[in-house]
Amino acid sequence: MLTKKELEVQKDLETKLYEIRRHLHQHPELSFQEHETSRFIASCLEEWGIPYQDIGETGIFVDIIGENGDGAHIGIRADIDALPIHEQTGLDFSSKNPGVMHACGHDGHTTILLGTVYQLYHLRSQLSGRVRCIFQPGEEADGAAEQLIKLGVLENPSVDAMLALHLWPHLPHRTVGVKYGAITASCDDFEIIVEGKGGHSARPHQAIDAITISSQILQALPTLVTKESNPVEPVVVHVGKIGGGTASNVVADKVVMEGTTRSVTRETRKRLAAQITEMCQNIAQVFGGKAIVNYKESHPPVINSDWVTKELEEGAKELLGTENVFQLKEPSMGADDFGAFAEKVPSTYFRLGVAQEGKPAFDLHHPQFEFHESIIPVGVELFTHVIMRRLHKGVE
Structure with missing residues (x-):
């Protein structure tokens, strides 16, 4: 198992991730128009010397192959698209594209996955199996996840389980919300x-x-x-x-x-x-x-698999403390096309809280939605920890 020092996001990487998030936030692109976003993700991977593959017009995925023998093949998905909303946050790095905004936290999701790719790539000597990190376009539109599945993103070799997070303004900052069974609606x-x-x-x-x-x-x-x-x-x-x-x-x-x-x-x-x-x-x-x-x-609805959700919950408790991990009482009637992945392979989709005490928490798709970027290294450490502890076991 990783030591605390191995798991922590180093300061220089943390600074780089904040820069990445701010760039993404300033340059949002609508579903299936994420050409510059895709090129920017690729440039980050190239800078780090990490190989990647294009899929579809604007999708990217990275396979991190463990050097410690055979094991599970786990996928992580982040959505990269933005919304047709005029930003009203007043941030210094507000959108430069009029009428388009990252009002759903996808800039955070993308940055967290990039940080996770960096961490896992440099820990691959300790990994068994394989991790497929998917940067998915078009979540806010129809059929994007399904398109990538048809293009083979869950194959060659087959993915055994999938993970995804969503920043959540209805939970305190640095907490995790898990849900067994349905977590979002169709x-x-x-x-x-x-x-x-x-x-x-x-x-x-x-x-x-x-x-x-x-x-x-x-x-x-x-x-x-x-x-x-x-x-x-x-x-x-x-x-x-x-x-x-x-x-x-x-x-x-x-x-x-x-x-x-x-x-x-x-x-x-x-x-x-x-x-x-x-x-x-x-x-x-x-x-x-x-x-x-x-x-x-x-x-489709996102229906979480029990064993994958349990793995995520246990890993989150180890990393953040039991008091910071909550079982959500009810599903959201909002939707996410991650449900297409969950229909194909055992999956879990969870919430990472961003609500800060004493500050207004605007809902997703609100023109004033924002989050404090200190949540980014937390998401990176969480994904890294869950992946590393799982890849020391076999798929159930």
């Missing part, structure tokens, strides 16, 4: 096109009112949560956008509604897709109209 989108028959409001019997049909659908959809779902299982069915009609005295012939569903089990996710389609079509038919449902699967 996120799927739907579009409902209701088609009726246009006409004059003075002669409603000659028309089929798409607005009336839509109102019935809007009232019925919540029953999929209140009457069709297990009351102790969190489920969301939400319509957030609706449009239709052209004038006050015209019967609308078409209404379009857009919404989202969230669930924490794969079974409920599939059920909602089928039930929303069936419900809308049946209601429209009763009123003589038609409903077309376009249902788009986006992110």
Whole structure:
């Protein structure tokens, strides 16, 4: 096992990581547009003499091969993209790209993984097995993780387990939140096109009112949560956008509604897709109209594997102290496409707290979201510690 000195991030590396984070924060790029971000990550690896491979247009991964014999193949993922948000933090190193901001901490995730790569590469003589460190684009968009999986990022050789963290403004600074089972929800989108028959409001019997049909659908959809779902299982069915009609005295012939569903089990996710389609079509038919449902699967729920989560929890307690590691009581209904990895291999996704006492903690995706960069070496040491203790054991 590593000594405390071997585990600690040295001051010169710590300074370099702070510089890296500030550069990333100043130059955010949207999903699948992370060309400069990818080049910058590559330049850091080249400076350190660490080999890497490109995957897709803007993805990168590093394989650190242990020199101490065979062992597990563990993956770590960090997301590298930013959000279409205008920054309002007032930081000296605020975004230089108007309307684009690292408002979800991905600059921190990327920096932590770079630091972990550096540490593990220089400890490879003590490693068995292999560590694959994945810098993933497009987490805020659809299908990014799935695309890398299709490109073989979990193969050659096969990855046995995956880890990922997310900075979390709802936990105290330098604490860890773990969750067995589901930790984030699925996120799927739907579009409902209701088609009726246009006409004059003075002669409603000659028309089929798409607005009336839509109102019935809007009232019925919540029953999929209140009457069709297990009351102790969190489920969301939400319509957030609706449009239709052209004038006050015209019967609308078409209404379009857009919404989202969230669930924490794969079974409920599939059920909602089928039930929303069936419900809308049946209601429209009763009123003589038609409903077309376009249902788009986006992110699956992140369901943590018990044994990987236990390894992470035990390692975090060893490093940070039992009092600084919490079991989260409930999942977040937010989503993360890390769920695509968790569907393929045993995985755990955990929270690293960034809330500082006496300072406001703005939520993720808020234009004032920020974190103190002293959390970066903590994340590096945590990943390094968990990986090193695991790679002295076999995969269960």
